[in-house]
Amino acid sequence: MATDSILPDRELDAPYREFAQRIRAFANDQLEPHARAIDEQRRFMPETVRALGAAGILGGPIATAHGGEGWDALQIVLANEEVGAVCGSARGLMAVQSGLVAQCLEQFGDDAQRGRWLGPLIRGEVVGCFALTEDDAGSDVASLACRASVGSDGSYRLAGTKTWITNGGVADIALVFATVDPARGRDGITCFLVELEAVGVQRAPVAGVELGHRGSNHARLSFHGSAVPAEAVVGGVGNGFAVAMGGLSCGRISVAAGAVGIQRAALSSSIEFVNARQQFGKPLAAFQMVQERIADMAADLLASRALVYRCARLRMAGSEGPGDLAAAKLFATEAASRAADTAVMLHGSRGYSSAYPPERLLRDALGLRIYEGTSMIQKSILARSVLRS
Numbered sequence: 001m002a003t004d005s006i007l008p009d010r011e012l013d014a015p016y017r018e019f020a021q022r023i024r025a026f027a028n029d030q031l032e033p034h035a036r037a038i039d040e041q042r043r044f045m046p047e048t049v050r051a052l053g054a055a056g057i058l059g060g061p062i063a064t065a066h067g068g069e070g071w072d073a074l075q076i077v078l079a080n081e082e083v084g085a086v087c088g089s090a091r092g093l094m095a096v097q098s099g100l101v102a103q104c105l106e107q108f109g110d111d112a113q114r115g116r117w118l119g120p121l122i123r124g125e126v127v128g129c130f131a132l133t134e135d136d137a138g139s140d141v142a143s144l145a146c147r148a149s150v151g152s153d154g155s156y157r158l159a160g161t162k163t164w165i166t167n168g169g170v171a172d173i174a175l176v177f178a179t180v181d182p183a184r185g186r187d188g189i190t191c192f193l194v195e196l197e198a199v200g201v202q203r204a205p206v207a208g209v210e211l212g213h214r215g216s217n218h219a220r221l222s223f224h225g226s227a228v229p230a231e232a233v234v235g236g237v238g239n240g241f242a243v244a245m246g247g248l249s250c251g252r253i254s255v256a257a258g259a260v261g262i263q264r265a266a267l268s269s270s271i272e273f274v275n276a277r278q279q280f281g282k283p284l285a286a287f288q289m290v291q292e293r294i295a296d297m298a299a300d301l302l303a304s305r306a307l308v309y310r311c312a313r314l315r316m317a318g319s320e321g322p323g324d325l326a327a328a329k330l331f332a333t334e335a336a337s338r339a340a341d342t343a344v345m346l347h348g349s350r351g352y353s354s355a356y357p358p359e360r361l362l363r364d365a366l367g368l369r370i371y372e373g374t375s376m377i378q379k380s381i382l383a384r385s386v387l388r389s
């Protein structure tokens with residue numbers, strides 16, 4: 001349980017405070033009891049999808065007109081902080097399903113796509129994934145090679161392999177990004193809504209064992225001439241790069257908020273530990289070098305939260321620029337790694353064991369710096385936006 005002084009509650013108006021408390025109660029009751037076990041057992045829990053759906057969390061960002069809860073951007077980040085403080089794997093699942101897939105469909109899909117899939121996605125009856133990354137197209141997504149060849153009847157055949165796809169091994173549907181013409185560069189990229197089993201996708205786990213997010217499922221998805229109808233195109237032929245960036249914009253703010261949650265959990269565990277543990281006849285908290293570490297973690301947490309809330313408020317006001325989100329994701333995810341690393345150190349040998357929270361927080365925090373645009377990519381975006389202004 002987080003120490004009250006490091007919760008966001010004091011800086012929130014009553015409706016937002018009550019909202020955060022409601023998600024916190026859900027996360028503590030339904031996610032926290034499984035968080036360590038699913039990580040240790042590398043187990044994706046379908047029950048988590050259904051629980052997030054039943055609590056209205058998967059449909060949180062979706063407009064009420066489309067069956068969702070109509071959360072604003074501040075509510076979205078509050079929910080991600082609360083879930084992220086408890087279980088990085090559940091937060092990853094939630095952000096992919098509700099942000100990268102459902103919000104993308106809501107924004108770019110047509111009436112038929114929204115009508116068919118938004119309800120099942122937000123109720124947790126189907127699992128979605130966002131298939132962008134390839135072996136040779138990571139940060140440079142515009143260089144993707146997955147091919148969508150159009151036939152004489154207007155349908156498409158997909159050929160290529162996607163990798164590191166969160167939920168990929170268990171998903172019912174995927175937003176798959178492929179090019180209709182490699183010569184057109186990013187203007188050839190097109191997004192397809194694919195029913196994975198119907199097109200005979202081949203699934204395989206990613207190579208090796210993931211460092212963190214071990215309660216998530218990460219897979220390689222291969223398409224070998226899979227036929228998809230013209231109606232599967234999302235957002236128009238050649239508009240897939242914009243669809244991908246729209247999805248990532250929803251996802252990145254959730255990642256940044258999840259990083260705030262990790263910092264809060266690392267600090268909370270450290271505060272509890274250094275107050276309880278005695279060495280040299282005093283609690284660790286009495287030593288100035290320990291206090292300095294705690295102060296650094298607290299300052300990073302407050303600064304990260306301020307950047308993430310600032311980005312959410314700018315988004316709500318319609319005045320967010322590309323550098324605002326980049327600054328929030330960059331700072332919050334780097335600070336999450338620092339916080340978790342410090343927490344391991346402050347817990348001594350216990351921090352090096354899965355019996356205590358810091359090691360999982362550290363492994364999960366490292367992933368946040370990589371996916372949905374690495375820290376270097378966020379720096380490039382931020383620098384470009386500052387230099388241009």
Ligand SMILES: Cc1cc2nc3c(=O)[nH]c(=O)nc-3n(C[C@H](O)[C@H](O)[C@H](O)COP(=O)(O)OP(=O)(O)OC[C@H]3O[C@@H](n4cnc5c(N)ncnc54)[C@H](O)[C@@H]3O)c2cc1C
Binds near residue numbers: 135
């Ligand atoms: C846990 C996890 C979940 C993921 N989930 C998904 C998912 O659901 N869907 C999906 O499509 N992908 C997913 N990914 C993939 C992720 O988005 C990519 O790993 C990420 O975009 C980076 O690509 P890459 O791994 O190929 O690294 P590269 O692009 O090969 O980068 C390697 C290194 O080079 C640096 N670099 C690259 N270009 C530049 C540059 N121009 N300037 C400076 N440095 C640079 C990078 O910052 C990095 O440090 C996931 C990855 C992880 C770890």
